[in-house]
Amino acid sequence: MRVTLIRYTPDPELTIAAAARISASPSPVTEHLEKLTAQKADRLLAQLISAGHMSPLEHASFTFSIEGISRVTSHQLVRHRLASYTQQSQRFVSLKNLGFVTPPSIKGKPQLQAQYQQAIRSAFEQYLKLQEAGIPAEDARYLLPSALETHIVMTMNARELIAAAALRLCLKAQWEIIQLFENIKAETRKVAPRIGEELRPKCYKLGYCDEPQSCGLFPTLKDTPKPPKPH
Amino acid sequence: MRVTLIRYTPDPELTIAAAARISASPSPVTEHLEKLTAQKADRLLAQLISAGHMSPLEHASFTFSIEGISRVTSHQLVRHRLASYTQQSQRFVSLKNLGFVTPPSIKGKPQLQAQYQQAIRSAFEQYLKLQEAGIPAEDARYLLPSALETHIVMTMNARELIAAAALRLCLKAQWEIIQLFENIKAETRKVAPRIGEELRPKCYKLGYCDEPQSCGLFPTLKDTPKPPKPH
Amino acid sequence: MRVTLIRYTPDPELTIAAAARISASPSPVTEHLEKLTAQKADRLLAQLISAGHMSPLEHASFTFSIEGISRVTSHQLVRHRLASYTQQSQRFVSLKNLGFVTPPSIKGKPQLQAQYQQAIRSAFEQYLKLQEAGIPAEDARYLLPSALETHIVMTMNARELIAAAALRLCLKAQWEIIQLFENIKAETRKVAPRIGEELRPKCYKLGYCDEPQSCGLFPTLKDTPKPPKPH
Amino acid sequence: MRVTLIRYTPDPELTIAAAARISASPSPVTEHLEKLTAQKADRLLAQLISAGHMSPLEHASFTFSIEGISRVTSHQLVRHRLASYTQQSQRFVSLKNLGFVTPPSIKGKPQLQAQYQQAIRSAFEQYLKLQEAGIPAEDARYLLPSALETHIVMTMNARELIAAAALRLCLKAQWEIIQLFENIKAETRKVAPRIGEELRPKCYKLGYCDEPQSCGLFPTLKDTPKPPKPH
Numbered sequence: 001m002r003v004t005l006i007r008y009t010p011d012p013e014l015t016i017a018a019a020a021r022i023s024a025s026p027s028p029v030t031e032h033l034e035k036l037t038a039q040k041a042d043r044l045l046a047q048l049i050s051a052g053h054m055s056p057l058e059h060a061s062f063t064f065s066i067e068g069i070s071r072v073t074s075h076q077l078v079r080h081r082l083a084s085y086t087q088q089s090q091r092f093v094s095l096k097n098l099g100f101v102t103p104p105s106i107k108g109k110p111q112l113q114a115q116y117q118q119a120i121r122s123a124f125e126q127y128l129k130l131q132e133a134g135i136p137a138e139d140a141r142y143l144l145p146s147a148l149e150t151h152i153v154m155t156m157n158a159r160e161l162i163a164a165a166a167l168r169l170c171l172k173a174q175w176e177i178i179q180l181f182e183n184i185k186a187e188t189r190k191v192a193p194r195i196g197e198e199l200r201p202k203c204y205k206l207g208y209c210d211e212p213q214s215c216g217l218f219p220t221l222k223d224t225p226k227p228p229k230p231h
Numbered sequence: 232m233r234v235t236l237i238r239y240t241p242d243p244e245l246t247i248a249a250a251a252r253i254s255a256s257p258s259p260v261t262e263h264l265e266k267l268t269a270q271k272a273d274r275l276l277a278q279l280i281s282a283g284h285m286s287p288l289e290h291a292s293f294t295f296s297i298e299g300i301s302r303v304t305s306h307q308l309v310r311h312r313l314a315s316y317t318q319q320s321q322r323f324v325s326l327k328n329l330g331f332v333t334p335p336s337i338k339g340k341p342q343l344q345a346q347y348q349q350a351i352r353s354a355f356e357q358y359l360k361l362q363e364a365g366i367p368a369e370d371a372r373y374l375l376p377s378a379l380e381t382h383i384v385m386t387m388n389a390r391e392l393i394a395a396a397a398l399r400l401c402l403k404a405q406w407e408i409i410q411l412f413e414n415i416k417a418e419t420r421k422v423a424p425r426i427g428e429e430l431r432p433k434c435y436k437l438g439y440c441d442e443p444q445s446c447g448l449f450p451t452l453k454d455t456p457k458p459p460k461p462h
Numbered sequence: 463m464r465v466t467l468i469r470y471t472p473d474p475e476l477t478i479a480a481a482a483r484i485s486a487s488p489s490p491v492t493e494h495l496e497k498l499t500a501q502k503a504d505r506l507l508a509q510l511i512s513a514g515h516m517s518p519l520e521h522a523s524f525t526f527s528i529e530g531i532s533r534v535t536s537h538q539l540v541r542h543r544l545a546s547y548t549q550q551s552q553r554f555v556s557l558k559n560l561g562f563v564t565p566p567s568i569k570g571k572p573q574l575q576a577q578y579q580q581a582i583r584s585a586f587e588q589y590l591k592l593q594e595a596g597i598p599a600e601d602a603r604y605l606l607p608s609a610l611e612t613h614i615v616m617t618m619n620a621r622e623l624i625a626a627a628a629l630r631l632c633l634k635a636q637w638e639i640i641q642l643f644e645n646i647k648a649e650t651r652k653v654a655p656r657i658g659e660e661l662r663p664k665c666y667k668l669g670y671c672d673e674p675q676s677c678g679l680f681p682t683l684k685d686t687p688k689p690p691k692p693h
Numbered sequence: 694m695r696v697t698l699i700r701y702t703p704d705p706e707l708t709i710a711a712a713a714r715i716s717a718s719p720s721p722v723t724e725h726l727e728k729l730t731a732q733k734a735d736r737l738l739a740q741l742i743s744a745g746h747m748s749p750l751e752h753a754s755f756t757f758s759i760e761g762i763s764r765v766t767s768h769q770l771v772r773h774r775l776a777s778y779t780q781q782s783q784r785f786v787s788l789k790n791l792g793f794v795t796p797p798s799i800k801g802k803p804q805l806q807a808q809y810q811q812a813i814r815s816a817f818e819q820y821l822k823l824q825e826a827g828i829p830a831e832d833a834r835y836l837l838p839s840a841l842e843t844h845i846v847m848t849m850n851a852r853e854l855i856a857a858a859a860l861r862l863c864l865k866a867q868w869e870i871i872q873l874f875e876n877i878k879a880e881t882r883k884v885a886p887r888i889g890e891e892l893r894p895k896c897y898k899l900g901y902c903d904e905p906q907s908c909g910l911f912p913t914l915k916d917t918p919k920p921p922k923p924h
Contacts, residue, residue: 004723007702009754015700019756019779019846026786028760028844029779030697052664052672058777059848061702061754063712065722071306072321072373081312084751084850086712086722090303090377091405093719103370112364119357119374126350133343138405139334142303142378143350146321151721153712155752155850157777174322174369202514206668207683210514221669235492238477240469240523250525250548250615257555259613260527260548261466283895283903289546290617292471292523294481296491315520315619317481317491324488382490384481386521386619388546433745437899438914441745452900533768534783534835543774552765552839553867565832574826581819581836588812595805600867601796604765605812608783609835636784636831 001101001176002067003183005191006153012060012192016158017041020048020056045194049162057159057195062188064154066180070101072146073176080164083156090144094137098124099149104175120145158195161188165199171215232332232407233298234414236422237384243291243423247389248272251279251287276425280393288390291426293419295385297411301332303377304407311395314387321375325368329355330380335406351376389426392419396430402446463563463638464529465645467653468615474522474654478620479503482510482518507656511624519621519657524650526616528642532563534608535638542626545618552606556599560586561611566637582607620657623650627661633677694794694869695760696876698884699846705753705885709851710734713741713749738887742855750852753888755881757847759873763794765839766869773857776849783837787830791817792842797868813838851888854881858892864908 009015017040018032025032036044048056069077078085098121106116123145130140156164161184167173168181181199189196203209203218214220240246248271249263256263267275279287300308309316329352337347354376361371387395392415398404399412412430420427434440434449445451471477479502480494487494498506510518531539540547560583568578585607592602618626623646629635630643643661651658665671665680676682702708710733711725718725729737741749762770771778791814799809816838823833849857854877860866861874874892882889896902896911907913 002721006722006726007704007708007752009700009702009756011700015756022844022846023779023782024786025781026789028695029699029758029846030760033699047674050672051674055777056779059700059756059779059846061848061850063702063708063752067721067723070373071377075302075306075309078306079309079316084748085310086716086749086752088718089716093717096719101373103366103373105366105370106361109364112361112366115357115360116374119354123350123354123374123376126346129346130337130343133340135334135336135343139336142301142332142334143347143354143376145354145374145376146302147373151715153715153722153752155754157754157848207670207686210512212509212513224669233490237491237495238471238473238521240471240525242469246469246525253613253615254548254551255555256550257558259464259529260468260615261529264468278905281903282905286546287548290469290525290548290615292617292619294471294477294521298490298492315517317485317518317521319487320485324486327488382484384484384491384521386523388523388617438901438917441743443740443744455900532835533839537764537768537771540768541771541778547772563835565828565835567828567832568823571826574823574828577819578823578836581816585812585816585836585838588808591808592799592805595802597796597798597805601798604763604794604796604840605809605816605838607816607836607838608764 001069001179001183002065003180003187004065004067005062005187006065007063008191009060009062012062012158013045013194014038014041016048016056016060017044019059020044020053042194049198054159054162057162058157060158060192060195061155062158062161064156064184064187066152066154068099068101068149069152069180070147070176071150072101073174073180074150074152075146076174076177077152077154077180080156080160082160083154083164086153088151090141091138094131095124095127095144095148100145100147101149101176102147120147158192161195162198166202166205169199170201170203170211171217172211232300232410232414233296234411234418235296235298236293236418237296238294239422240291240293243293243389244276244425245269245272247279247287247291248275250290251275251284273425280429285390285393288393288426289388291389291423292386293389293392295387295415295418297383297385299330299332299380300383300411301378301407302381303332304405304411305381305383306377307405307408308383308385308411311387311391313391314385314395317384319382321372322369325362326355326358326375326379331376331378332380332407333378351378389423392426393429397433397436400430401432401434401442402448403442463531463641463645464527465642465649466527467524467649468527469525470653471522471524474524474620475507475656476500476503478510478518478522479506481521482506482515504656511660516621516624519624520619522620522654522657523617524620524623526618526646526649528614528616530561530563530611531614531642532609532638533612534563535636535642536612536614537608538636538639539614539616539642542618542622544622545616545626548615550613552603553600556593557586557589557606557610562607562609563611563638564609582609620654623657624660628664628667631661632663632665632673633679634673694762694872694876695758696873696880697758697760698755698880699758700756701884702753702755705755705851706738706887707731707734709741709749709753710737712752713737713746735887742891747852747855750855750888751850753851753885754848755851755854757877757880759845759847761792761794761842762845762873763840763869764843765794766867766873767843767845768839769867769870770845770847770873773849773853775853776847776857779846781844783834784831787824788817788820788837788841793838793840794842794869795840813840851885854888855891859895859898862892863894863896863904864910865904
C-alpha cells in the first residue's frame with residue numbers, strides 16, 4: 001500500500017479558520033486571511049472541532065493517490081459518499097501483472113500462505129486463459145479475487161476525513177482500512193497538523209466506546225463510573 | 232438476479248406534482264394533494280422532466296431488494312452516491328453456499344463455462360479451507376472471486392433513479408448493470424408509470440449520442456444533420 | 463407554524479430493521495420483512511442508534527408540509543443539505559396577503575410589537591407600490607422583510623432527521639427552528655415512535671455538552687466529574 | 694458585488710486529467726501527473742466534458758469569497774447542495790452599516806429608487822431601535838429586508854461549478870445570480886481556462902433550449918429543424 005497526498009487546498013488550516021471567522025464578523029474572508037496567524041488559526045480550529053462546528057472544515061480538500069490496496073478495501077472506502085473517487089477500471093484495463101494483498105493473519109503461516117498464493121495465481125491464470133479464448137476482460141474479471149490490488153484517486157475535505165477516520169480508525173474496522181487511514185493521517189499531518197491530529201477513532205469525541213464491546217481504549221457507557229444524566 | 236420494489240413513498244407521482252405546485256402558488260402542498268388528479272399530476276411530471284426542473288422528483292423514494300448480483304455490479308452500483316445502501320457483509324457472513332454469476336459471453340460455450348465454474352469452485356474451496364485452518368472469514372474472503380452473488384437493499388429517489396438509469400441503460404454500460412436497471416425500471420413502472428418511462432439512456436434527453444461512438448440509437452453530434460448553433 | 467407529515471415510507475421502523483439485518487445474514491431483506499416483529503424491530507433500531515450504525519436509517523424517508531415559518535428559518539433549514547426541499551418562490555408568486563412571524567421577545571411588549579408590525583406593513587406596502595409602478599415581483603421582493611411567512615415541502619430520511627435535530631433542538635439554536643423541530647418530532651413520533659424519540663439535542667448522544675457553555679441539561683466536559691481518558 | 698477566488702487545488706486541470714487517466718491505465722496517478730503536458734490535459738478535459746464523463750472533475754475545488762450579494766441571492770445560491778458554504782450570520786453580527794443591493798429595474802428610475810432606498814433605511818432604523826429597546830439582534834433582524842448585503846465563502850468542485858452554471862447562467866435565472874456566476878466564471882477562467890469556458894447555460898450541452906420558451910440562444914426542441922429520433 002502506498003498513500004501519497006498529491007494535491008490539497010493551499011494553507012488548509014488558515015483557510016478554514018478565516019472562513020469560520022466570517023460567520024460572526026462584519027469583515028469578509030479576504031481580510032481574515034491577511035490578519036490571521038498560524039497560531040490563532042490553530043486555536044480557532046481546535047475550538048471549532050471541540051464544539052462540533054464542523055462546516056468550515058469543508059473548505060479544505062485533500063487529494064490522495066492510493067495505490068496497492070485490495071478491492072475488499074476499495075469497496076469499503078467508496079461507501080463514504082461525501083468524497084470523490086476515480087478508480088482503475090477492471091473493465092478497460094486488462095491486467096498483465098499480478099499484484100495482490102495478503103492479510104497478516106495468513107502472512108505468518110508458510111503453508112497457508114502458499115495455499116493462498118496458489119489459489120490467487122490459479123484464478124489469475126484462468127482469467128488470462130478466458131481472454132485468450134476471446135472473452136472480453138470485463139467478463140473474464142468475474143474470476144478475479146478480491147485480494148487483487150487496485151489504484152484509486154480520492155478527494156475528501158477535512159470534515160469528511162475526520163468523520164471517516166472516526167469510523168475507520170476504530171479497532172472494529174478491518175486491518176487493511178485501518179492501515180489505509182493511518183497512512184492518510186500521516187500524509188495529512190505533514191501539511192495540516194491539527195487536522196491530522198483529529199483523525200482518530202470516534203471514542204475520542206464521545207469520551208466513551210459506543211460499540212457493543214470496547215477494545216479497551218475507552219470504557220463503554222455502562223462501564224463509565226458516573227454516566228452523566230440530563231438534569 | 233431478483234429485483235423487488237419493497238417500499239416506496241405512497242402516491243409517488245401525485246406527491247411530486249403537488250410539491251412542485253407550491254413553488255408558484257400561494258397554497259400549501261396539503262391543498263394541492265387534495266386537488267390534483269392523477270391525470271394532471273402525470274402531465275405536470277412530464278413538463279418538469281422535459282424542462283429539467285428535477286428537484287421536486289426527490290420527494291418520492293423507492294426501496295429495492297436486489298438479490299443475486301455479482302460483486303462486480305454491486306461495486307459499480309454503490310458509486311451512485313445520492314442513494315442509500317445496505318449490503319450483505321462478507322466480513323460477518325461466512326458463506327456456506329456458493330451462488331455466483333456467469334457472464335453471457337461465457338454461458339454459451341460449454342468448455343469455457345466448465346473452466347469458469349471450476350475456477351470459482353476451487354477458489355471457494357480454498358476460502359472454506361482457510362477458515363477451517365482458523366483464518367477469520369473477513370480475511371479468507373480475499374480469495375473470493377468477484378462473480379460471487381451478493382444481496383443489497385437500495386433506496387433512491389426518483390430524480391437519482393432517472394440520473395443513474397441515464398448512464399446505466401446506455402449500451403456502453405456492462406450487461407449486468409444494464410440488466411439490473413431494466414429490472415429497476417420494470418418494478419418502478421408498476422407504481423409510477425411516468426417515472427418508470429423516464430428511466431432510459433441519456434441520449435433521449437440530449438437528442439444525440441455524446442459518447443465517442445454511437446450504438447445506433449441516436450447519431451453522435453458530428454453525424455447530426457444540422458447541429459444547432461447559438462444565435 | 464403548521465407542520466404536517468404528508469408522506470412517509472410505510473412501516474418505517476420495520477423497513478430499517480429488516481435492511482439492517484441483511485448485513486450480517488445470508489437471507490435477503492424480503493425474508494426479514496416477513497419474520498421481524500414490531501418489538502424486535504424496535505430493539506434492533508435502539509441498538510443501531512446506540513452503536514452509531516446509522517446508515518440503515520436512510521431507508522425510511524419522511525415528507526413534511528411546513529407552513530408559516532419565517533424566511534429567517536427557511537434559510538437555516540435548507541442548509542441541511544442531505545434533504546430535499548421545494549419552497550414557495552417569491553420570484554413567481556406575487557404575495558397578496560401579509561402573513562408574518564413575530565418573535566416571542568417582541569410579542570409580550572405592546573409598544574414594540576406595534577412598531578414591529580408597522581415596519582412590516584410599511585415594507586409590504588412599498589412592495590405592492592413598486593409592482594403597481596411596473597417593477598416585477600422578483601425585484602420588488604428585495605424590500606420584503608425576513609419575517610414574512612413561507613411554505614416549504616421537505617423530505618428527509620430518518621438518519622438525517624436525527625442529525626439535524628441533534629443541532630436544532632440544542633438550546634443554542636434559535637427559538638423558531640427549535641419550535642420547527644419540536645413539531646417535526648411530534649409528527650414523526652406518531653408513525654415512528656423510536657425515531658421520534660431519538661430526535662433530541664446532541665448532548666444526549668455525547669453524554670456531555672460540547673458547546674462553550676452548557677444550558678444545564680448536561681455539564682460541559684470540563685465540568686464532568688471524571689472525564690474518561692484513553693488507556 | 695465582489696467575487697474573489699481565494700483558494701483552489703493547484704494545477705486544477707492537470708489534476709483532473711491525471712486522475713481521469715488512471716481509470717483506463719495500469720499506472721498510478723503520480724506517474725500521469727509527471728507525464729501529462731498542459732496541452733494534453735486540456736484535450737483530455739474537453740473529451741471528458743463532451744462525453745459527459747464528469748466525475749474526475751470533482752478532484753479540483755475552488756473557494757470563492759463572495760461579498761455584497763443580497764440575501765435573495767445567497768438564499769438561491771445555498772440551494773446547490775453539493776458545495777460548502779460559510780455565511781455571515783445575522784444572529785451573531787449586529788449590523789452597524791447599511792449595505793444593500795438595488796435591482797437594475799429600479800436603478801434607472803429616480804423616484805422609485807428614492808422610495809426603495811427610503812423603505813430600506815426605514816426598516817434598518819426600526820431594526821436598530823428594537824435592539825436599543827433590548828431585543829436581541831437575532832430577533833430584530835426579522836425586520837431586515839432581503840436586499841441587505843451578505844458575505845459568503847463558497848467551495849465548489851469543477852463538476853458542480855459546471856452543473857450550477859448550466860442553470861444559473863440561463864437567462865431564465867434572476868439577474869443577480871446570473872451576475873454572480875459571470876463573476877465566478879471570470880475568476881475560474883484565470884486559473885482553469887477550459888473549466889471557465891465550460892461555465893455556460895445548459896442549452897450548450899443539450900444543443901437546444903429545454904425551457905418552455907427560448908431566449909433565442911438555441912431553439913426549443915419543437916423548433917429544431919430535424920429533431921433526431923431513436924432508430
